[in-house]
Amino acid sequence: MAPTKAPDSSRRSDRSRRAIHDAALALVTEVGYRRTTIEGIAARAGVGKQTIYRWWPSKAAVLMDAFLDLAGRTAEDAGAGDAGESGEGAQGIPDTGDLVADLKLVLRATVDELNDPALEAPTRALTAEGIVDAKLGAAFVHQLLDPQLALYVTRLRAAQEAGHVRADVDPRIALELLIGPLMHRWLLRTLPLTHAYADEIVDYAVGGLAPRP
Amino acid sequence: MAPTKAPDSSRRSDRSRRAIHDAALALVTEVGYRRTTIEGIAARAGVGKQTIYRWWPSKAAVLMDAFLDLAGRTAEDAGAGDAGESGEGAQGIPDTGDLVADLKLVLRATVDELNDPALEAPTRALTAEGIVDAKLGAAFVHQLLDPQLALYVTRLRAAQEAGHVRADVDPRIALELLIGPLMHRWLLRTLPLTHAYADEIVDYAVGGLAPRP
Amino acid sequence: MAPTKAPDSSRRSDRSRRAIHDAALALVTEVGYRRTTIEGIAARAGVGKQTIYRWWPSKAAVLMDAFLDLAGRTAEDAGAGDAGESGEGAQGIPDTGDLVADLKLVLRATVDELNDPALEAPTRALTAEGIVDAKLGAAFVHQLLDPQLALYVTRLRAAQEAGHVRADVDPRIALELLIGPLMHRWLLRTLPLTHAYADEIVDYAVGGLAPRP
Amino acid sequence: MAPTKAPDSSRRSDRSRRAIHDAALALVTEVGYRRTTIEGIAARAGVGKQTIYRWWPSKAAVLMDAFLDLAGRTAEDAGAGDAGESGEGAQGIPDTGDLVADLKLVLRATVDELNDPALEAPTRALTAEGIVDAKLGAAFVHQLLDPQLALYVTRLRAAQEAGHVRADVDPRIALELLIGPLMHRWLLRTLPLTHAYADEIVDYAVGGLAPRP
DNA sequence: TATTAACCGAGACGGTACGTCGAGTCTTACC
DNA sequence: GGTAAGACTCGACGTACCGTCTCGGTTAATA
Incomplete structure (x- = not known):
């Protein structure tokens, strides 16, 4: 019944998170989703596999996070010229x-x-x-x-x-x-x-x- | 340039083809597409893997054929009561x-x-x-x-x-x-x-x- | 108990037998015994696989026959200049x-x-x-x-x-x-x-x- | 020129190595060399195939190592009664x-x-x-x-x-x-x-x- | 300041499936 | 009925990734 040791997100490496996002998006674009593998993402991001498995349950989840991150950054860029009254993007x-x-x-x-x-x-x-x-x-x-x-x-x-x-x-x-x-x-x-x-x-x-x- | 030795379709086993179709549809329905494997289809159909690889290029292609076959048969059944003058289904x-x-x-x-x-x-x-x-x-x-x-x-x-x-x-x-x-x-x-x-x-x-x- | 249908050796194709011998020896010499396959011998000899399986029980048996044949021919050649009084070689x-x-x-x-x-x-x-x-x-x-x-x-x-x-x-x-x-x-x-x-x-x-x- | 990523032998599992040796020797004795397969050895040793392929280039190499190991152990046993001053066996x-x-x-x-x-x-x-x-x-x-x-x-x-x-x-x-x-x-x-x-x-x-x- | 616990990179591990090769059997068409 | 051809089932090949695990090495909070 123990929640299987939840990792301490306050000690999470932001550098790794970003590198994984970038690697995931790059690989999906370059070789397609099918041929994108967790191992490939880890290698490309210069990260241990465990670091991915620690924070995401599946390849799709990684990609989704990466995509949300990308969408967020894109919207931020697009809205940068405006008054910035909408924090939502x-x-x-x-x-x-x-x-x-x-x-x-x-x-x-x-x-x-x-x-x-x-x-x-x-x-x-x-x-x-x-x-x-x-x-x-x-x-x-x-x-x-x-x-x-x-x-x-x-x-x-x-x-x-x-x-x-x-x-x-x-x-x-x-x-x-x-x-x-x-x-x-x-x-x-x-x-x-x-x-x-x-x-x-x-x-x-x-x-x-x-x-x- | 040679198309890597095309098999002779006139000698193809109809029994195997049907068995593969059925197994593919059954497995996709039962365990989902992701967990449906070529090996699984072959085993369920009582067929060698090579017989699948000989006639289809991918798992998706097998499923597509199986689905077309199913759709054809379904349409045939549905149209059986009619005059039958439309061969199209x-x-x-x-x-x-x-x-x-x-x-x-x-x-x-x-x-x-x-x-x-x-x-x-x-x-x-x-x-x-x-x-x-x-x-x-x-x-x-x-x-x-x-x-x-x-x-x-x-x-x-x-x-x-x-x-x-x-x-x-x-x-x-x-x-x-x-x-x-x-x-x-x-x-x-x-x-x-x-x-x-x-x-x-x-x-x-x-x-x-x-x-x- | 039936002897599993022995083939009628009087109707055997000598052409095929020789071609199989030659192919077997050539392949063993060229690619080694391990990589010599029955399929390879059949293809090289321009012969159906069944023709090999009909007359020999194994790859080794084919090679042995081929080798005996070769040894016989070699001895024949060597002894050709002599009086030929020894039929044995x-x-x-x-x-x-x-x-x-x-x-x-x-x-x-x-x-x-x-x-x-x-x-x-x-x-x-x-x-x-x-x-x-x-x-x-x-x-x-x-x-x-x-x-x-x-x-x-x-x-x-x-x-x-x-x-x-x-x-x-x-x-x-x-x-x-x-x-x-x-x-x-x-x-x-x-x-x-x-x-x-x-x-x-x-x-x-x-x-x-x-x-x- | 790169030797295609040599594995880190310091992290090698001794348990697996021994199990593979034992399985290889047992299978060769039981079913013969020809019918001994890498898959069979892996299964018998309770080991992934990759663990064999990681450390040995061929079935024969596995068997050789296993045999050397056996010979070494046998010699050790034989020499155990002696003063033991010869580490060579x-x-x-x-x-x-x-x-x-x-x-x-x-x-x-x-x-x-x-x-x-x-x-x-x-x-x-x-x-x-x-x-x-x-x-x-x-x-x-x-x-x-x-x-x-x-x-x-x-x-x-x-x-x-x-x-x-x-x-x-x-x-x-x-x-x-x-x-x-x-x-x-x-x-x-x-x-x-x-x-x-x-x-x-x-x-x-x-x-x-x-x-x- | 020293200890310690978690994350981290790395990668070996037991597995599953891949796509290919060949074995040996069976079928078809030809002669 | 022997033959060339080749499709069939089956089993093993060697590879790629899976998800788990263990190993030092940092790195941050605690004693």
């Missing part, structure tokens, strides 16, 4: 009053992110892993996806209050109408993912959400 | 003139299929594998997904001709508006996948596709 | 009356044979195999070694009758006194095997066999 | 002044050793392997045979000084006159290997070495 969806324009802006940004070669490999790896491993999938959704989606919900609720979206529309479903097609195309690589596509998705979807005349 | 989407009703029918069927515990494990495994492995993903899309999606395109074109859908709508995108959200929810397990959800998706999507009054 | 040990000289002649010939690079690999392979596999070893001894040794026995008996060797000497043991050291040096590669060595062996050994003055 | 050949008697003693002991069922299988296996594999053969000769033969050389030189053996006799060749016939009979199983045979060999051989009257 989540910028939110603008509300110019024009729902279609606002959504197109965000969806185009998402398209760019998905097409970013530096992010593609780890994102695909984590998504795929989450599809098969429910536990990891839940973590992925909660830590990475949900915060993003919450922003859409907020914006859509505002649109409902402004009367641009019917009151009986469930924002959660509306948001999936926007994100779903994007992810579908990206995950399955059926057709190229472009700004034009994002625009059309918004046009069609908002058409179905707008109040009947 | 693809039933097509009904056209009762009521687009919304027709789509709801098919989407509900898709929901049922995705929720079928016998199909869930292999479908997830193949999808996840295809997300990471572009080659396999392409095969998956072409052999399993595209034929399905073509049916939607046909039905949507008919709706355009009947004037229920605007002429400037791209059926390919319209279809993704329907399928995308479904897959999104199923893949990421964000919320349960129900008939009610399928209905709402159809309602919202067709709203955006219908001619402006 | 065994030339016998000359009896000039000088035992030491006669033995040196034969032992030097044996040294040359053991040093012949064309014969070395198969001879070593068969000897080694026979050391570990008693059944094969017996076959090797009876078919290849005993006929050779019998010649020594004959010559030594003649020497006994001529009074050059003590009457109480067992020719069988005397012969081993000559052959043993030669084989020892050749098998274990302790020191080079030369004519000078053969001469010394004869000198020492005959010294021990000659009548006490 | 090599007892040497006695020098009672009677060369014939001394040699008969040692050769009879060798006969007994060769006839010992516990040693037969590994000795045959190693010898056969060494006959075909020159590298291994050299190791076998240097590590096992040469030390033994050196004892004979010593004893024979003493005999030369005492005038029991002609001064012009090469002890190295003389020794082969004794050992060669023994090994020949044992390796080829031509006739049984007995004390009487050893005695005769000594009688004949020393007869050839003694000073001419």
